[in-house]
Amino acid sequence: MKIFYWSPFLSNIATIDAVLNSIKSLNSYDKNNNFDPSLIDAVGEWAQKKSKTQEIQIKKLYKKEIYQLLPKGSFLRSRFSQTIIFLLSFFRLRKLIIKESPEYLIAHLIVSLPLLLFTTFNFKTKLILRISGTPKLNFIRKFFWRLFSKKIYKITCPTHSTYNRLKELKIFPEEKLNILYDPIISVREINKKKLEKLDNKLRKQEFILGIGRLTKQKNFKLLINAFAEISTKLPKLELIIIGEGEEKNKLQRLISELGLDNKVHLVGYKNNVFNYLYNAKCFISSSLYEDPGFVLIEAGFLNKIVFAADSKTGPSEILNFSKRGFLYKNNNYKDLVRIFFNFNELDPLELKNKKIYFKKYSKNFTFFSHYKFLKKILS
Secondary structure, eight states, rough: OOOEEEEOOOOHHHHHHHHHHHHHHHHHHTOOOOOOEEEEESTTTGGHHHHTTTTSSEOOOOOOOOOOSOOOOSSHHHHHHHHHHHHHHHHHHHHOOOOOOOOEEEEEESSSHHHHHHHHHSSSSSEEEOOOOOOOOOOOHHHHHHHHHGGEEEEEEESSHHHHHHHTTSSOGGGEEEEEEOBBOOOHHHHHHTTSSTTTTTOOOOOOEESSSSSSSTTTHHHHHHHHHHHHHTOOOOEEEEOOOTTTHHHHHHHHHHTTTTEEEEEEOOOOOHHHHHHSSEEEEESOOSSOHHHHHHHHTTTEEEEEEEEESSSHHHHHHTTTTEEEETTTTTHHHHHHHHHHTHHHHHHHHHHHHHHHHGGGBBBBHHHHHHHHHHO
16 A cells, blocks of 8 residues: 655654654554555655655655755745745646555645645545644635545544644534544654763753744743743753754843843754753743644653643643643743742652653554554555
């Protein structure tokens, strides 16, 4: 059974790992070789991930790689580049589907292209639409999704909150909606990488950890402002933020204005975040929204206390009314500070129970769990 994955990207986002891990889960647990997954490389984006795709079949749509030439960063640049990918790939993807005739095409990103193709042409291939994050459902998107919904075989959602949201909006027939947790947890890899040594400066230092792209959505401004108040009572505590992005200079200026240059560290992108998570006092997500929130799951698996904004999206569901961690009011750093100080004085047994509850829940996001649910959808 041929399965093609369509997921062109422009920057390092969590969906990249979700796609790769989904393919790896099929390759790892499909003992009877029922599934034959391949990854479609539109303009050379996946060629940048050679170390991660060595054992994955790649279907190239391009003759000459142009990924490095595409503008990236701002909203307008990204939209321009997505339009270029759309135009260059339209007939190439159509040709590939006709020639290879896969049983399924699973679309994660720039889904407008496969949606339009499947609406315009009749393929034997079945289209599965993956909702990779909380969808911004303006009038135009709602209209086109309803228009194209007849050609979609299944829609998979990463959380119950997204599933319920789509169900309420009645954009797609309810029988087409499915919950499919992302394959986030590779037990062997995490247990190995968590033991890698940190930089000498951090080994004996107690620190709070934040991870994500330095963008408006991730809202690290809130985390830095909250830490400024936290550090007045806990002067030995430091804050480490892992990630790159367009707001780096703005955040660095804020750190300097608050006099936190020696306490808040923007350490850039890291290939391994598990050793940081493993050694952190806690993990704090400051995002305005997530769906589901990969790092939250990884932190919970590593027995860390997790804080997240109650955004009514993935983190709210994952932390389950603060039973698996701590939810604070969305975009309210004062509430985060209040809850952090409460956490710092909580009974160790209560904290232990939160960690155990989260650890058990995180097992829904293993590669094997993903494989079992995906197999049902494909069958």
